[in-house]
Amino acid sequence: MKIFKNNSILIIALILADLFSFYVSLFLAYQIRYILFYLLPGKLVPMSFPFISFLKMWWMPFITIVLIWTMNLYKQRLPFWVETSILIKVLTLNSVLIFAMVSLGKLLDEVSRGVLILFWFISLFIFPISRLILKLTLFNFNVFKERILILGAGKTARDSASGLLHDKYLGYHLVGFLDDDKRKWGNSLEICGKKYKVFGSINHFKKFIKKLSISTIIIAMPSLDAQSSSKLVGKVQLLVNKVIVVPDFKGVALLNSELLTLFDQRLFLISIKNNLKSKTSQAIKRIFDLALCLAFSWLILPIIGIIALLIKRDSKGPVFFIQERAGKNGKAFNCIKFRSMVLNSDEVLKDYLSKNPEKKLEWEEFKKIKGYDPRVTKIGRFLRKTSLDELPQIFNVIKGEMSLVGPRPYLLSELPEMQEYKETILLTVPGITGLWQISGRSELNFNERLNIDVWYVLNWSVWLDLEILFKTLLVVIKREGAY
Missing domain, CATH: 3.40.50.720 (NAD(P)-binding Rossmann-like Domain)
Incomplete structure (x- = not known):
């Protein structure tokens, strides 16, 4: 298939997509404001979408396009999550500028503060999604590649x-x-x-x-x-x-790096930061965990209750499986999971490996058995495939023993095998999910997991955690690499 190469047409298409996103975001902001007027009678002044007025206030979308242009987002080809992180910063600055100009220009009769706040929040989703749809559609047809x-x-x-x-x-x-x-x-x-x-x-x-x-x-x-x-x-x-x-x-931690230039010597220096060594970063990560746990507790707690009943009906034994794992600085903690195995799992494993030497080699390399595992119950297979067996670890997160995103929670017996990686990995608390979870899960061998966890710790940022959480959902839905 022919590859169309006219990048200027792609730039025009992206500008039109951003203009579309601007007005969709603004329209939705007015619609939500309109709904709130009826939900809160007497609290808000009625306000409908003034389309004609906004055509006159062309400077609002113009500022948006100029700001996006200055960040080179019409010419650069960046990964979706990198581009979205830049877009969020641009759109936040854009909303602040528009808010200031509307206030100074006394235009609050046509666009209220509430509408502008809603516009900012909605635009953070509409702009990246519209760009994603446009680019994937064009590139799938080999246009502008x-x-x-x-x-x-x-x-x-x-x-x-x-x-x-x-x-x-x-x-x-x-x-x-x-x-x-x-x-x-x-x-x-x-x-x-x-x-x-x-x-x-x-x-x-x-x-x-x-x-x-x-x-x-x-x-x-x-x-x-x-x-x-x-x-x-x-x-x-x-x-x-x-x-x-x-x-x-x-493998070098460059995600949080800065490029410094020495013009006289024509040299470039790379300044590398380890964000997770900072107490401030650790506090931000903790606040992030608690905020998400509280926000989704209404959904998580009922699911935990339903799964607990299913486990009780499926096999004898406790609902939860509690095991000591290595936490921050190697301190042991009780990691909570749903029980997915029979009670005498150690004996079953020993017997199975003795009869299947090829599985013994697999166990030694991956610390897991791929495919059929005789220790796993019927409901346990479903829980493992969907990663729902790890859902009770939310209680470990609330206690501060774990994070939503982090390195894998290693067994205490695995600490000697971690060798020189141990000090870096144990710099932070382990996570319910992590980079290892979206990079192959059970397909990775032990050494590969260690390398991935070290990379995560050295490159940590809140944005990286958000990206991993989103990709975890996709991996769980597809059931990739789970056993």
């Missing part, structure tokens, strides 16, 4: 390609690879279920950029020294719209 060629065909290049193609929101169309290894020339690499050709040598990039109509080059050769890398980037920049360099920093 960026054609990329990757220099390098090693592991770093393949990982980069996989990550970029997996995120449909970015809208990249991979054409192929170039590599100096002659054995790879003419061969194809399988990325995300499709095959992409290694066309030839990196030295011939000029010919292939023109021949393949490439707009973006990705340099994924971390083995290059600084001087060679600088020369290559300089040559490539003359031929394409954008160059993306993949440095050899995989």
